[in-house]
Amino acid sequence: MMRIDDVLKEIDILIDRHALEDFIARGWLRPVRDEADYVFDDTDMARIRLVCELHIEMKFEYDAVDIMLSLMDQLYQARACNKSLVEALENKS
């Protein structure tokens, strides 16, 4: 589990706290938080890298990133559903 400052140190793309908070406000990142501040796990870190690469390195605009993430999330959700179904089927037989 990492805090915002740890995340900024860890990420090799130049971004600041403000940008990270903007990504959270846009719903691109959904870290949990405790009483002090946001906490980031490995999933969040991988997602931050992805968002930075899409938006900062590859220069996809805000709207484009919105759509890409939304499609990606739908894809993974459909897969998770599929996986549960397959597992349930296996247990059934």
Add this chain to the structure above:
Amino acid sequence: MSKNPYEILSVDKGASDDEIKAAYRKLAKKHHPDLNPDNKSADEKFKEISAAYDLLKNKDKRAAFDRGEIDAQGQPQQGGDRQYYRDFAGGPQGTRYSSSGGNINPENIEGIFGAMFGGRAPDTRFDDMFRQQQNADIHYRFDIGFMEAALGAKKQVTMPDGKNLSITIPEGVKDGQKLRLKGKGQKLQDGRHGDAYIEVHVLPHKFFIRKGDNIYNQVPIGVHEAVLGGAIKIETVHGAVNIKIPKGTNSGKSFRLKGKGIKSGDHYVDVQIVMPDKIDEDLEKAMKDWVEKHSYNPRNKNEKESTS
């Protein structure tokens, strides 16, 4: 034997920095592993592209490579065994990012099975299956008031197991935010505790609309206030403040109260002119007198603008 970075990015030896950047972007968009969830070779390809770009974007490294002082591997391998988002998306944490925001509801799956197997009651093994998937972390959700979310609060909550938890709601918490309470989850067999995760739902306010940390609200003003101006009292999350309405204020005019929103956000007041419930003789007479002396039609102004 690794390939020449110029060949990897398909650029000339004499390519400019911008050309290299453009070539990298083009290839990265095509080969990023998260944009190719099922293509295992995208990983290798992307690593190769990143490494080539890493070398060529750095003037010193590129010059050293051109002089033959370092080979294409003469740079630190970027990322190493990097984990991409796709490596997590299917895991339990990835459900946080699923589009509906929730976990897959086992009941839906049972429903599907019910239909598939001719309406037979779901097998108890389904329940077992989903129970096995749970770990020591527990997840709850509860509603908090708009003001509690705006200003932060301490709350006592009774959990389904009867335990009381004291929760500090941070100032400016957003709708759908998950709060982690370390060690408040279920007890594992080895004595350790999981964490409790609480998803907060911020209830709407009667007058305030929240967008990020800014607050918007509509405030009615009387005709006399719109014409003559004056001071009006505005409620904000930080208490009431007085604002001055200038003479001749129109409906839809917005006033910003700096720093009166959530945390460092602002409060925006949109004023709407509201007629008295009853137009009495005095008002009618005053208007009639005024119109007789002045030819005023706000639509004339519009017509002039649109034809010019």
